[in-house]
Amino acid sequence: MSTNALETRQLVKRFGGITATDNVSFTLEQGSRHALIGPNGAGKTTFINLLTGVLNPTSGCVLLNGEDISGLGIHGRVRRGLVRTFQINQLFPTLTVLETLALAVSERDGFGRNPWRPAGSRHGIMKQASALADTFLLTDVLRNIASSLSYGQQRLLEIAVAFASRPKVLLLDEPAAGVPEHDRATILDVLASLPRDVSVVLIEHDMDLVFSFADMITVLVSGSVLTRGSADQVSSDPRVKAVYLGEAEHE
Amino acid sequence: MLTILFDGVAYGMLLFVLACGLAVTLGLMNFVNLAHGAFAMTGGYVTTVLLNDWHVPFLMALPIAFLATAMLGLLLERTLYVRLYTCGHLDQVLFSIGIVFMSVAAVTYFMGSQQQSFQLPAFLQGRFELELLSVGRYRALVVAMGVAILIILQVILMKTSFGSRLRAAVDDRRVARGLGISVGPIFSLTFAIGSGLAGLGGALGVEIVGLDPNFPLKFMIYFLIVVTVGGTSGLIGPFLASLLLGIADVAGKYYLPDTGSFAIYTLMIVVLLMRPQGLLSKAQ
Amino acid sequence: MHPAIQMTGRSRNTSFLVEQSRSGLAELAVWTILLLAMFLAPGRHQLLSEIAIVALFVLSLDLIMGYAGIVSLGQAAFFGVGAYSAGLVAIYVTSDPVIGLLVSAAAAGLVGFATSFLVLRGSDLTRLMVTIGVTSLLGEIANKATGITGGADGLQGISIGPLLGLIPFDLYGTTAYGYSLAILFLGIVLARRIVGSSFGLSLRAIRDNQLRASAVGIPVNARLVAIYTISSVYAGVAGALMAQTTQFVSLDVFDFHRSADALLMLVIGGTGYLYGGIIGAGVFKLIQSVLSDATPQYWHFWLGLLLVVLVQVGRTRVIRSIANLLGLGPRQISPQANDAKMSQPR
Numbered sequence: 001m002s003t004n005a006l007e008t009r010q011l012v013k014r015f016g017g018i019t020a021t022d023n024v025s026f027t028l029e030q031g032s033r034h035a036l037i038g039p040n041g042a043g044k045t046t047f048i049n050l051l052t053g054v055l056n057p058t059s060g061c062v063l064l065n066g067e068d069i070s071g072l073g074i075h076g077r078v079r080r081g082l083v084r085t086f087q088i089n090q091l092f093p094t095l096t097v098l099e100t101l102a103l104a105v106s107e108r109d110g111f112g113r114n115p116w117r118p119a120g121s122r123h124g125i126m127k128q129a130s131a132l133a134d135t136f137l138l139t140d141v142l143r144n145i146a147s148s149l150s151y152g153q154q155r156l157l158e159i160a161v162a163f164a165s166r167p168k169v170l171l172l173d174e175p176a177a178g179v180p181e182h183d184r185a186t187i188l189d190v191l192a193s194l195p196r197d198v199s200v201v202l203i204e205h206d207m208d209l210v211f212s213f214a215d216m217i218t219v220l221v222s223g224s225v226l227t228r229g230s231a232d233q234v235s236s237d238p239r240v241k242a243v244y245l246g247e248a249e250h251e
Numbered sequence: 252m253l254t255i256l257f258d259g260v261a262y263g264m265l266l267f268v269l270a271c272g273l274a275v276t277l278g279l280m281n282f283v284n285l286a287h288g289a290f291a292m293t294g295g296y297v298t299t300v301l302l303n304d305w306h307v308p309f310l311m312a313l314p315i316a317f318l319a320t321a322m323l324g325l326l327l328e329r330t331l332y333v334r335l336y337t338c339g340h341l342d343q344v345l346f347s348i349g350i351v352f353m354s355v356a357a358v359t360y361f362m363g364s365q366q367q368s369f370q371l372p373a374f375l376q377g378r379f380e381l382e383l384l385s386v387g388r389y390r391a392l393v394v395a396m397g398v399a400i401l402i403i404l405q406v407i408l409m410k411t412s413f414g415s416r417l418r419a420a421v422d423d424r425r426v427a428r429g430l431g432i433s434v435g436p437i438f439s440l441t442f443a444i445g446s447g448l449a450g451l452g453g454a455l456g457v458e459i460v461g462l463d464p465n466f467p468l469k470f471m472i473y474f475l476i477v478v479t480v481g482g483t484s485g486l487i488g489p490f491l492a493s494l495l496l497g498i499a500d501v502a503g504k505y506y507l508p509d510t511g512s513f514a515i516y517t518l519m520i521v522v523l524l525m526r527p528q529g530l531l532s533k534a535q
Numbered sequence: 536m537h538p539a540i541q542m543t544g545r546s547r548n549t550s551f552l553v554e555q556s557r558s559g560l561a562e563l564a565v566w567t568i569l570l571l572a573m574f575l576a577p578g579r580h581q582l583l584s585e586i587a588i589v590a591l592f593v594l595s596l597d598l599i600m601g602y603a604g605i606v607s608l609g610q611a612a613f614f615g616v617g618a619y620s621a622g623l624v625a626i627y628v629t630s631d632p633v634i635g636l637l638v639s640a641a642a643a644g645l646v647g648f649a650t651s652f653l654v655l656r657g658s659d660l661t662r663l664m665v666t667i668g669v670t671s672l673l674g675e676i677a678n679k680a681t682g683i684t685g686g687a688d689g690l691q692g693i694s695i696g697p698l699l700g701l702i703p704f705d706l707y708g709t710t711a712y713g714y715s716l717a718i719l720f721l722g723i724v725l726a727r728r729i730v731g732s733s734f735g736l737s738l739r740a741i742r743d744n745q746l747r748a749s750a751v752g753i754p755v756n757a758r759l760v761a762i763y764t765i766s767s768v769y770a771g772v773a774g775a776l777m778a779q780t781t782q783f784v785s786l787d788v789f790d791f792h793r794s795a796d797a798l799l800m801l802v803i804g805g806t807g808y809l810y811g812g813i814i815g816a817g818v819f820k821l822i823q824s825v826l827s828d829a830t831p832q833y834w835h836f837w838l839g840l841l842l843v844v845l846v847q848v849g850r851t852r853v854i855r856s857i858a859n860l861l862g863l864g865p866r867q868i869s870p871q872a873n874d875a876k877m878s879q880p881r
Contacts, residue, residue: 075754079752090747117733342850345798351839356835523661
């Protein structure tokens, strides 16, 4: 039996009197495509923040490839291959596309500590950065600063940056939300062509995307796991329907 | 021992009166106003002139100092500060340092660079000799005013509709506007009251900490410590921070005349290391 | 790892980052002017030397503020440590200026490293408080330790031997200017190397978005400690240069005005392209000499007014129009973009 790519054990997070994450034990098998769904306020974002080290859990632990990473900071987890994209674009407004990608590649390879060699002088880094730009259709805007890109391009760059860190486990937080149709197709293509040695957690509202992409689904409601199973099992689960229908009525 | 403690408390109360306005503008309105001390200095000089040249009674001079400084604050807020609420902190820092430089030079020009002083009325001189401690009458007045101001501000902030509108405006300016709250006048009034309180503090402080044109620079660090250490979520934090700072400063300088002036910096560093978000912050 | 990504690699744009760290024509012009000044303004060497030193000091602030987004009103702390170290070395150890400079750099770097941990966490406000506080604290120490620093009388009896054992310091400040200019040049060359490196790129990322920076694997705190320490070394060297060229150190090295003026010069000169310090210091000294000739005691009033007007009119607009006037491209000077880290009020 191989170890799980990512695992949480009895993860709990309380803010004051509110329990945002309630005893969540989550497993992501190696190479799997796992979707995390749930209505608004189900605690998906808190859960992601606990996984990535933005928040520290009240109790419980996070394991990456069988190794406890609870004590690591955000960047330490990234270095070990746990990489995320952000729901709202979190980019470097004044850095160009090329600089952004080169940055991610050079940090991944541990060159960021070097205050001497010009960032652009490592051929390997620049080559990988422009290759990534090609893949994500950003070649034409390579020299433009991030804040000048269109929303769709910013989304693409957001995901490209995550790719540049060469993830073992990739957390995609609503990667296609708000993206125009043309760019959306690009994103879906790229996601589909991800190598199987990358395990993926997808947080998504768009059920079409969830069912086409994921082979496993975990449903989070009020901070705890409602159910988990294959796409078929979950889609036929009456409790899941109830949760989503309930939410639909509210909206 | 208790006397020192009391003097420290009085000094802390004075700091609170001086800084509470800043706790609101900086803490709540998020405007980095390093020129707060300039308003305090204005109050101090107004009082000195009133007492020494116009022979206005002390207790009458205090409200005048408050009003005069509040008017000045209102004027500057309407004309200059108001344009910078949406700017970055760097602009606010540069602007308010500019105000400080101008005020220091202007006061030096008009009033000279010497220390200012005035004669307190007889009923505020001397001390009450109690069993264990001896309480300066004037310091007792300062303490009483500090407590009164805390209570009044807290009531205004928490219980009145003005307070709730201010809190709404501070939380989210756009939403508040959407709710029909006129954010501009609320901020103006708040700024004016904050400046006025600084002026009152400056007036009260002449007797305790002295007054010269460098006042805004000398006390800038105290104000920043009060607001930062106290946290930005209300007035209780800055109040406690003021007391702590006052007691530490007075006790430090009394017991360790050589090194006591380091007490406030030590306090600043210790609190910062232990509670980076301020004294009363909720644990994350 | 990702065949889909790596197969399509092309390298036509890869030279971009290299280009960025290459010197431009404007740079050459700045250095030509500074060198020519050596010969064209022989009576002004003392002033020029002062400008070069202040420029180095402002450069130290640019490194943390322009590149890493740390706002500071206490850069004088390290200037002061450098100045006193250089003075004390000259009095007690050796009169060799270069050794004095190295010791001062180390001392300031040490203090910078120790205090860097206080500016890591927290907002602009906390950083302002800490930087002002640390400077006041050091000033207070210098004031109290009269046995070592001479207290309010200042550190007297500094004498500096010839530069490299060959060139003695003269009364007209010619050696001083040459020396300061050489160190400034060295400082800029090193700084350009640093900000153009992968490390420098990661600093700009931190300035832009700290959370995202850590999410691409950047150890944010370690990088900030590093640049803060480097910056304090620069400030310390500037302080040491001042002590050596004027042969006097007094408590005013820790003055709040010194930090505030540096901030102003940086804003005038523009952040985040290294030359803001030289331009800002030049313009500032010019303004200062005009104003203080007119009103020697009250020139800070006019300086304050300048600040208020600058901010009220919009410093980006003012500086950009001046920059355009001077023929420096708008791409080089963009204070707006460079304080992206300075968080917007709610």
